[in-house]
Amino acid sequence: MGEPQPSEAPQRGAVPPTTRAGRDAAQPSDASRRAAPRGISRRGLLAGAAGAALLLGLGGVARATAGDTVPLRPPGGQGEQRFIAACIHCDRCRGVCPRGVIGTCGIEDGIVNMRTPTLDFHVATAKAYRRGAAHADQEAVLAKPYEALLDAGGSGFCDFCMLCAKNCPTGALAAFDPDRHWIGEARIVPRSCIAFDKLGGCRKCVDYCPFGAISLDEGKRPVVQPEKCNGCGVCENICPSSTYRTFRSGLQRGIEVVVNEQGRPL
Ligand code: SF4
Ligand code: SF4
Numbered sequence: 001m002g003e004p005q006p007s008e009a010p011q012r013g014a015v016p017p018t019t020r021a022g023r024d025a026a027q028p029s030d031a032s033r034r035a036a037p038r039g040i041s042r043r044g045l046l047a048g049a050a051g052a053a054l055l056l057g058l059g060g061v062a063r064a065t066a067g068d069t070v071p072l073r074p075p076g077g078q079g080e081q082r083f084i085a086a087c088i089h090c091d092r093c094r095g096v097c098p099r100g101v102i103g104t105c106g107i108e109d110g111i112v113n114m115r116t117p118t119l120d121f122h123v124a125t126a127k128a129y130r131r132g133a134a135h136a137d138q139e140a141v142l143a144k145p146y147e148a149l150l151d152a153g154g155s156g157f158c159d160f161c162m163l164c165a166k167n168c169p170t171g172a173l174a175a176f177d178p179d180r181h182w183i184g185e186a187r188i189v190p191r192s193c194i195a196f197d198k199l200g201g202c203r204k205c206v207d208y209c210p211f212g213a214i215s216l217d218e219g220k221r222p223v224v225q226p227e228k229c230n231g232c233g234v235c236e237n238i239c240p241s242s243t244y245r246t247f248r249s250g251l252q253r254g255i256e257v258v259v260n261e262q263g264r265p266l
């Protein structure tokens with residue numbers, strides 16, 4: 001496996017807002033405004049308007065270029081600057097992924113990210129698996145839930161087969177060790193998680209996490225241990241909260257994998 005490289009902070013293009021004091025200081029005083037010839041004043045006004053429009057335009061371009069969030073990349077694609085420089089949008093990783101978890105960024109993710117690969121843990125076959133599991137041999141499923149999910153051809157999570165990296169022609173997806181590196185980090189969303197309801201009772205993410213990264217606290221609510229989590233997405237994929245609670249949370253599930261911006265392991 002490759003040695004970890006220095007971490008990179010996500011780059012976000014943003015035009016810093018000007019302060020009220022700064023704007024006030026830039027205004028001419030009443031006296032100088034009265035003393036200025038009319039022609040100069042009009043030109044100044046037009047120049048100011050043009051400058052403001054340019055700044056607004058640049059701000060918009062910067063936002064559109066960078067996007068508001070850093071996408072979750074397939075394993076080995078962490079380190080955003082390196083990844084963006086190397087990925088040629090060939091789509092091979094998406095084509096070979098046996099779990100169908102690789103999607104494609106759109107314009108809403110920013111121009112730089114458009115058509116680059118990103119992970120989607122909401123693939124619909126998880127629901128089909130849950131329905132199937134309800135009728136399957138319950139003892140076998142409960143004894144080894146993750147293995148049963150693999151055997152059933154479950155999709156929408158990463159099993160670290162690394163076919164994507166092996167087929168990447170540019171090395172944008174580097175070597176990755178799921179015990180040392182991470183795609184992202186799972187976080188509980190209390191307003192969506194069923195276990196936070198009064199009746200509670202759900203522990204699906206605890207049972208299905210293949211890395212033992214989730215436990216229950218004394219109130220029987222899930223807690224993620226970040227040092228064990230590598231962002232595989234099984235928990236987000238299998239979480240049933242959006243099925244039972246669409247009235248409250250929409251598509252958001254009770255647990256979701258987010259980019260860990262504090263440290264990037266590759
Ligand atoms: S490691 Fe395998 S399962 Fe994970 S994203 Fe790559 S191809 Fe898909
Ligand atoms: S295979 Fe590599 S270069 Fe091609 S889209 Fe995927 S990450 Fe980018």
Ligand code: SF4
Nearest residue numbers: 209229231232233235
């Ligand atoms: S993403 Fe979820 S299932 Fe995967 S290791 Fe982290 S907590 Fe476990």
